[in-house]
Amino acid sequence: MMRERHDVIVLLFALAAVFIIAMLFLPVINLLFSAGFEGLIQAIRDKNAWKAIFVSFEAAFFATFLSFILGTPLAYLLARKRFPGKNLVESIIDLPIVIPHTVAGIALLLVLGRNGLIGASFNKFGMRLADSMAGIVAAMMFISAPFFINHAREGFESVDPRMENVAMSLGATRAKAMVTITFPLSLRNMFVGAIMTWARAISEFGAVIVIAYFPMVAPTYIYSRYIEYGLSQAIPVAALLLLICVSIFIVLRAIAERWRRYDKD
Amino acid sequence: MIRIEHLGKKWGNFSLKDISLEIEDGEYFVILGPTGAGKTLLLETIAGFHLPDHGKIFAGEKEITTLPSNERGMGFIYQDYMLFPHMRVRDNIAYGLKIREKDEEEIERHVQKLARMLHIENILERYPQNLSGGEKQRVAIARALAIEPKVLLLDEPLAALDEMLKGKIIEDLKRINRESKITFIHVTHSRSDAIILADRIAVMKDGRILQVGKAVDIFRKPISKFVAEFVGVENLFEGEAERRDGITVFRSGEMEMYSSVTMEGKVYASIRPEDIIISREKMESSARNCMEGIIKEMVDMGNIIRVNIDCGLPFMVNITHESMDEMHISIGERVYLIFKAQNVHLFR
Numbered sequence: 001m002m003r004e005r006h007d008v009i010v011l012l013f014a015l016a017a018v019f020i021i022a023m024l025f026l027p028v029i030n031l032l033f034s035a036g037f038e039g040l041i042q043a044i045r046d047k048n049a050w051k052a053i054f055v056s057f058e059a060a061f062f063a064t065f066l067s068f069i070l071g072t073p074l075a076y077l078l079a080r081k082r083f084p085g086k087n088l089v090e091s092i093i094d095l096p097i098v099i100p101h102t103v104a105g106i107a108l109l110l111v112l113g114r115n116g117l118i119g120a121s122f123n124k125f126g127m128r129l130a131d132s133m134a135g136i137v138a139a140m141m142f143i144s145a146p147f148f149i150n151h152a153r154e155g156f157e158s159v160d161p162r163m164e165n166v167a168m169s170l171g172a173t174r175a176k177a178m179v180t181i182t183f184p185l186s187l188r189n190m191f192v193g194a195i196m197t198w199a200r201a202i203s204e205f206g207a208v209i210v211i212a213y214f215p216m217v218a219p220t221y222i223y224s225r226y227i228e229y230g231l232s233q234a235i236p237v238a239a240l241l242l243l244i245c246v247s248i249f250i251v252l253r254a255i256a257e258r259w260r261r262y263d264k265d
Numbered sequence: 266m267i268r269i270e271h272l273g274k275k276w277g278n279f280s281l282k283d284i285s286l287e288i289e290d291g292e293y294f295v296i297l298g299p300t301g302a303g304k305t306l307l308l309e310t311i312a313g314f315h316l317p318d319h320g321k322i323f324a325g326e327k328e329i330t331t332l333p334s335n336e337r338g339m340g341f342i343y344q345d346y347m348l349f350p351h352m353r354v355r356d357n358i359a360y361g362l363k364i365r366e367k368d369e370e371e372i373e374r375h376v377q378k379l380a381r382m383l384h385i386e387n388i389l390e391r392y393p394q395n396l397s398g399g400e401k402q403r404v405a406i407a408r409a410l411a412i413e414p415k416v417l418l419l420d421e422p423l424a425a426l427d428e429m430l431k432g433k434i435i436e437d438l439k440r441i442n443r444e445s446k447i448t449f450i451h452v453t454h455s456r457s458d459a460i461i462l463a464d465r466i467a468v469m470k471d472g473r474i475l476q477v478g479k480a481v482d483i484f485r486k487p488i489s490k491f492v493a494e495f496v497g498v499e500n501l502f503e504g505e506a507e508r509r510d511g512i513t514v515f516r517s518g519e520m521e522m523y524s525s526v527t528m529e530g531k532v533y534a535s536i537r538p539e540d541i542i543i544s545r546e547k548m549e550s551s552a553r554n555c556m557e558g559i560i561k562e563m564v565d566m567g568n569i570i571r572v573n574i575d576c577g578l579p580f581m582v583n584i585t586h587e588s589m590d591e592m593h594i595s596i597g598e599r600v601y602l603i604f605k606a607q608n609v610h611l612f613r
Contacts (some may be wrong), residue, residue: 162347165472168334168360169341180360184351223334 035239043236052221060201063140067148075149079156105210135212140201147196155189188259195252266599272320281472291446297457298469304452308418340409344421346401350395355389361412380406399430419451468492486610499581502537520577524609525554532611538583544601553606
């Protein structure tokens, strides 16, 4: 009797799982089929599409790199230290995840724009943050850095601080203990965090289009094709970007999965 | 010598309070206390992982209170080993030597020597995830010894081991302490581990050191009710002491017994079960105490028999199987308990 009831529950769960997977996967696969082989060839020959894709990749790379450089110390502090206002800091980190991306773009524009809090100072020296690569990187980082910080923090939290204690008792300075023990053991988390950050950054549209229509990133280019020429002209480039991103994402996830030997004792 | 003077450290809602200790070079010193006593915090403070709020720590004549842990030369072993999971056993052991930038040959020689000493030569290429509990513990010991520490700090190192393995690791620890002359400071909640290992024991509770002494003194002459109960004193009675004809008489209810300890007023009395003799006859002897009681229970523990005797208050006595066979005693019989006044320990 119990066994039968359990089987029914598993069946219901499986049905729900199939439904949600189909919901996630169907639009993606449908997009590829809609583009068709000829559409993909057409997109591959589109120099402007490649240019936009490279801008996206470049900006996403810098956003991820900066998230890594600036986010790692913060993630370590959040994982290891108790300090006043820690909850507030954690909320601030998660804020970009909950606010609409166009709102994020407008907020960033008010800071980085020509008359913005920071942008005005740059403007005095003839440097422009909005409508530039710097603006795109800032928008991507704003949206995606929380993914890196949270993953890295989870990685650091999963390394018992007593391991650092032992390393220090054996003669390592705190910095050496971090570099030789904590970082290698958190590397998988940091790597997965970086993948998620990069993936989120490359897919960002709402915040980027507000702060920088040009140089054109791939999502903006696809949007412009859609507005100017209609859906049929947007589909091939969209399918190309999808193929590239999914391929890279799969490879990076596979690398992260193979990193299991760093898993904790 | 490790000398701790009036050490205090607040940690959340808990604090170490005014801890003073002197631990001799080469001594096997055990800090014994229940969970939450502050043993690990004390050990970690000695190691330099925490700065004390007040008080001083000396290694020999040198004050090390604020010296970074990596400059103290103290090995540290945790209960759950804390082996580095991304390094093979060989690299775990060599970690401290590599930090000290020793040359490869010297590192290899040292690793091999320690591996031989701890019988782990065959697992040097393995990762910690693939080791048994005993192997992990030996690797942790080898790793700590690799830096040739003057002091080895051990945080409940036997708690996660089964009885057979524990026995072997205890032998290793005793041997290493004897041969290396390294000072061992070992914290545990286990009385039996403390008795077997310690040259001296400090009993700790609620962040305070309650009593320091040789194992025999701690177990035979506890200075407080907590220490007595924690070290497993079984015949523990609360009562009044008074001086009568040059000797102390302890009274608890209707029961009276003599003690050689000079004390008066409200006190506790304790008598170790093994210090009490059972007899079927009333005996005249130099032992000053002879009490009549009824056997309530007898439990065969294998090597001894534990006998519960009601003398107005419940007494626990250990007897051998030979004594049992000679006396033919059984539950419900009247017997006499005989013990010396000097074995009646009094404390407040």
